[in-house]
Amino acid sequence: MLMKSGCALVLSALLLSAAPSPAVAQEVSSWRRVPSERLLVVETSKGRVLVELFPDVAPAHVERVTTLAEQGFYDGHTFHRVIEGFMAQTGDPEGTGGGGSDLADISAELNFRRGRDSGFVLVEDSGSGLRGVMRGLSIVTQPDSQMMVTADFKVGAQGIFCPGVVGMARAGSLNSANSQFFFMTGREDDLNGLYTPFGRIVDGLDVVKALKVGSEADNGRVSADPDTLVRVRLATALPEGERPTVQVLRDGSPEAAALVAEARAARGANFNICDVQLPSRVQ
Numbered sequence: 473m474l475m476k477s478g479c480a481l482v483l484s485a486l487l488l489s490a491a492p493s494p495a496v497a498q499e500v501s502s503w504r505r506v507p508s509e510r511l512l513v514v515e516t517s518k519g520r521v522l523v524e525l526f527p528d529v530a531p532a533h534v535e536r537v538t539t540l541a542e543q544g545f546y547d548g549h550t551f552h553r554v555i556e557g558f559m560a561q562t563g564d565p566e567g568t569g570g571g572g573s574d575l576a577d578i579s580a581e582l583n584f585r586r587g588r589d590s591g592f593v594l595v596e597d598s599g600s601g602l603r604g605v606m607r608g609l610s611i612v613t614q615p616d617s618q619m620m621v622t623a624d625f626k627v628g629a630q631g632i633f634c635p636g637v638v639g640m641a642r643a644g645s646l647n648s649a650n651s652q653f654f655f656m657t658g659r660e661d662d663l664n665g666l667y668t669p670f671g672r673i674v675d676g677l678d679v680v681k682a683l684k685v686g687s688e689a690d691n692g693r694v695s696a697d698p699d700t701l702v703r704v705r706l707a708t709a710l711p712e713g714e715r716p717t718v719q720v721l722r723d724g725s726p727e728a729a730a731l732v733a734e735a736r737a738a739r740g741a742n743f744n745i746c747d748v749q750l751p752s753r754v755q
Contacts, residue, residue: 502725503753504607506674506718508707512541513716514676515702516551518683521655521676522718522754523638526609528590529631530581530670533640533649537670538706540573540651546704554699555692556685558660561641562701563652569641569693572650579647581668585626586613592629593723595732595745603632603745605723609672610634610745612664631669633660634746638671655680659746674718674752717755 512523527534540546546562552569553561564571586592586606592613595604601612606629613629633639633656641652646666655673657680673680683699686692707715721728728750735747 502722502727503719504722506720506752508715511674511707511716511718512537512671512704513707513710514704516679516683517699517702519676519679521679522674522716522752523671524608524674524718524720525671526607526631526669529584529609530640530668532578533581533668533670536575536578536649536651537640537653539575541704541706542709544703545573545651546701549701550694550698551683551700552686552694552698553654553692554683554685554694555688557658558692559639559654559656559658560680560683561652561654561692563641565651567698569652572652575650577645577648577650580642580649581670582646582665583628583630585624586611586629587624587626588616588619590629591723592616593728595748596743605728605745605748605750607723608674608720608750609637609669610748612745630665632745633663633667633669634749635659636673636677636749637669638673639663640668640670642667657681659744674720675716675754718752719754720752721750723750 506524510525510527512525514521514523525534549562549565550567551560551562552564552567590606592606593604594602598612602615603612610632611629612632614627618627619625631637635656635658637656639654639656640649641654642649649668684694684697686694732748736743739747
């Protein structure tokens with residue numbers, strides 16, 4: 473059973489000037505484009521949510537969700553469990569939390585291997601590992617120096633459940649994930665290392681926060697008139713004119729460093745990795 477925790481500080485987005493100039497050209501280089509094959513377009517009854525998928529973090533889970541999305545499996549499913557300040561869960565054809573697809577359950581992917589080319593940027597040393605961001609996803613990992621003593625020249629890493637993270641739901645067994653997933657709207661450390669994160673919302677967190685909330689006494693179950701998934705597809709499956717273009721601020725850019733410094737100053741001793749929310753822009 474998932475437990476509720478507090479919300480994180482969401483940082484404001486950066487706005488770029490439309491006037492062409494060398495400064496703008498330099499600023500544009502601080503943004504990266506999310507490949508269409510890794511962009512999940514989730515249309516809900518409350519609006520659109522865009523998710524960047526991380527196949528290098530959880531390949532089996534990304535494959536499962538994209539396979540079901542391609543089949544149209546998710547269309548019409550409800551957000552059957554929504555807890556304010558915590559998460560919104562969907563992907564169950566029965567709408568009860570006990571259903572799934574006809575495909576076999578998949579094993580948990582709680583850890584992954586990170587190389588020097590992963591783009592990791594250090595934010596804080598927690599004492600139990602280095603915490604930072606990797607393409608906007610908050611992770612805890614071993615230092616690069618340990619890559620020299622590993623056979624694959626990589627080190628272990630694990631995603632952290634911060635606001636905007638998309639994780640796979642499961643039953644009691646670690647290896648019981650099937651079709652259900654959830655959008656995080658708050659920070660929850662108790663999920664780290666127990667559930668598999670496979671994506672991050674790059675646009676539409678406000679949409680998720682607007683979903684109808686369930687009964688607190690019934691663990692967030694939405695018993696009447698729940699919000700729904702209207703259509704879930706990879707961007708590559710959409711007609712070209714309907715494909716959104718998403719850019720995310722690069723982890724190692726000066727602007728990202730400034731946002732981290734701003735969050736650290738605002739939060740003081742309460743600062744944590746979930747306070748780092750890199751902005752995006754959508755066309």
